Amino acid sequence: MTPVSYFPHKNNEMYVEDIAVSDIAQHVQTPFYCYSSTAIETSFQEYQNAFISQDALICYAVKANSNQAVLATLAKLGSGADVVSMGEIRRAITAGIKADKIVYSGVAKTQEEIHYALSLGIFQFNVESEPELELISKVATSLNKTASIAFRINPDVCAQTHAKISTGKAENKFGVPISKARIAYKRAASLPGIKVQGVDVHIGSQLTSLAPFEEAYQRIAELVDELRADGHEISVVDVGGGLGITYLDEVIPNKQSYADLVKAQLGHLNCKIIIEPGRSLLGNAGILVSSVVFVKNGEERQFLILDAGMNDLIRPSMYEAYHQIIAVNKGANELKTYDVVGPVCETGDTFAKARQVHESDAGDLIAIMSSGAYGSVMSSSYNTRMLAPEVMVKGNEFAIVKKRPSYEEIIKQDIIPSWL
Numbered sequence: 001m002t003p004v005s006y007f008p009h010k011n012n013e014m015y016v017e018d019i020a021v022s023d024i025a026q027h028v029q030t031p032f033y034c035y036s037s038t039a040i041e042t043s044f045q046e047y048q049n050a051f052i053s054q055d056a057l058i059c060y061a062v063k064a065n066s067n068q069a070v071l072a073t074l075a076k077l078g079s080g081a082d083v084v085s086m087g088e089i090r091r092a093i094t095a096g097i098k099a100d101k102i103v104y105s106g107v108a109k110t111q112e113e114i115h116y117a118l119s120l121g122i123f124q125f126n127v128e129s130e131p132e133l134e135l136i137s138k139v140a141t142s143l144n145k146t147a148s149i150a151f152r153i154n155p156d157v158c159a160q161t162h163a164k165i166s167t168g169k170a171e172n173k174f175g176v177p178i179s180k181a182r183i184a185y186k187r188a189a190s191l192p193g194i195k196v197q198g199v200d201v202h203i204g205s206q207l208t209s210l211a212p213f214e215e216a217y218q219r220i221a222e223l224v225d226e227l228r229a230d231g232h233e234i235s236v237v238d239v240g241g242g243l244g245i246t247y248l249d250e251v252i253p254n255k256q257s258y259a260d261l262v263k264a265q266l267g268h269l270n271c272k273i274i275i276e277p278g279r280s281l282l283g284n285a286g287i288l289v290s291s292v293v294f295v296k297n298g299e300e301r302q303f304l305i306l307d308a309g310m311n312d313l314i315r316p317s318m319y320e321a322y323h324q325i326i327a328v329n330k331g332a333n334e335l336k337t338y339d340v341v342g343p344v345c346e347t348g349d350t351f352a353k354a355r356q357v358h359e360s361d362a363g364d365l366i367a368i369m370s371s372g373a374y375g376s377v378m379s380s381s382y383n384t385r386m387l388a389p390e391v392m393v394k395g396n397e398f399a400i401v402k403k404r405p406s407y408e409e410i411i412k413q414d415i416i417p418s419w420l
């Protein structure tokens with residue numbers, strides 16, 4: 001799926017599925033996120049087909065986009081969920097994902113969260129440290145329950161991605177070092193309330209090559225052999241997420257070649273496979289639609305100032321991430337070079353520098369592509385800007401799936417103390 005697959009231009013006008021983006025913009029003030037339901041479904045089905053010959057469960061990484069409509073779309077197709085907080089568990093359950101399809105990752109699960117997950121009967125805790133293991137055992141014992149666990153293993157593999165989203169190097173905070181894994185499993189097997197069930201690994205996000213996956217999965221396969229030799233019953237391998245998407249022109253291995261790699265590296269173990277894709281399901285299924293507020297002629301540059309800012313989509317300022325920026329109505333306009341910026345009082349509130357966009361005027365609609373994953377979920381109301389609403393399209397229908405809050409709702413969250 002390319003950034004524009006589900007957002008094509010017809011007669012110079014951008015569509016999402018069968019609806020013109022400008023028609024939606026007439027009903028929903030910009031900025032807003034817009035998702036293609038068909039794109040999400042198709043991407044999920046591609047994973048299902050790719051893994052059809054394996055005993056695999058897709059546990060969508062809820063952090064990528066946790067909107068209820070997105071989760072319900074995936075739940076209907078049989079998806080499980082990879083969650084990292086009580087909030088994400090609640091979102092997944094509310095959208096119809098069954099507890100026995102939930103895997104719980106995250107480096108700092110609290111007692112309350114563990115209690116909640118145990119009471120629901122989730123499929124697996126992906127344990128990230130020995131202290132966390134001890135806490136899970138304590139809570140499980142107090143509830144007279146058994147927690148099925150896998151350790152998240154840190155294989156010390158370079159994911160060849162942006163440093164801020166690389167998670168599988170020894171220097172990263174994630175997981176148990178592979179060198180200490182056997183000791184950790186030994187401890188787990190000795191603890192009450194714990195059932196050793198699997199091994200988990202997730203080395204990073206936006207991977208554009210299969211080589212790092214291959215290296216990590218090879219190490220995991222060797223570890224499973226060792227753990228079995230130590231007497232542990234390992235029946236699940238959770239291979240994490242991380243497969244990248246095309247933002248500009250990256251050539252990403254397709255889902256089938258990823259599935260083939262998983263089979264080649266891990267198939268002989270006869271384990272149930274869990275995959276945790278996030279970005280590769282949602283990234284190119286969504287856009288951020290904004291309007292030009294002003295076109296400003298600087299001394300050296302021309303600025304296209306949008307009504308969307310870094311608070312709505314932080315990826316460009318946080319990771320220098322590239323997102324295509326496309327005029328919704330291209331008309332007969334020529335391409336011009338702009339710095340595309342937002343209204344927030346930060347120099348980092350820049351979506352792109354020296355970018356070619358069809359010549360635009362105040363009021364014109366601009367789409368920031370590939371914003372379906374790690375877009376809305378990472379937004380904030382910095383500068384007391386309202387969180388952007390979200391819209392989902394299916395064929396020629398659209399629905400607001402998250403509404404814009406009012407200023408009253410934002411301000412009433414603050415409390416002036418009685419003594420003031």
Ligand SMILES: Cc1ncc(COP(=O)(O)O)c(C=O)c1O
Pocket residue numbers: 061064082105106202204205206240241242243276277278279280373
């Ligand atoms: C444990 C875990 N699983 C899955 C994912 C999803 O990753 P991605 O969106 O790259 O598929 C993440 C995020 O990187 C993660 O931390």
Ligand SMILES: N[C@@H](CCCC[NH3+])C(=O)O
Pocket residue numbers: 063165205206315319373374
């Ligand atoms: N937030 C990151 C991805 C992080 C994945 C979570 N482990 C991004 O926007 O690229």
